Amino acid sequence: AQTVTQSQPEMSVQEAETVTLSCTYDTSESDYYLFWYKQPPSRQMILVIRQEAYKQQNATENRFSVNFQKAAKSFSLKISDSQLGDAAMYFCAYNRYNNDMRFGAGTRLTVKP
């Protein structure tokens, strides 16, 4: 079974600084998709960024970027110029082609003003 591991239960960052959230996964597949979701307190979970495993280029969405290391099965999220609104739970997720998504346990990010 595919598993997703987020080894950092909590992280904190100073406003305007950069933070990296870690995620590793276990799979024997070569074709799959990886995601980072953001869940602000008492608010809807939203998709932050998506990576296709067959693409070597790391995905980027504005201040959010990933470091995808396929051989190491690592998928970290970098948040640049952190803002107070970035404070949330962040979930890493894995999806094998059109199967059900597997989520990590989450990392709680605190942003200090």
Added chain:
Amino acid sequence: EADIYQTPRYLVIGTGKKITLECSQTMGHDKMYWYQQDPGMELHLIHYSYGVNSTEKGDLSSESTVSRIRTEHFPLTLESARPSHTSQYLCASSRDSNYGYTFGSGTRLTVV
């Protein structure tokens, strides 16, 4: 703006009551999911559906049941609520899970 709606947002109910948590989406997605999540904790898949009249149990054993009579509607029912059912319930949908899920805002259930 969310295209998937969950009601109610918050519910406090007594032990033994029957409750139905509503989930509707306007995107025409075939796939829908229910997750149970204790606040700030990981998500556990409890039910999913790949289309009308198709429902399956997820990884986490749950005493709840679901139905999928219409594409847009995926309600979750607890026949007899217990304090152990206290949790947040998240509904999600997707057309193609390779592109991710759309989540509702959740229902926070408290059974007293």
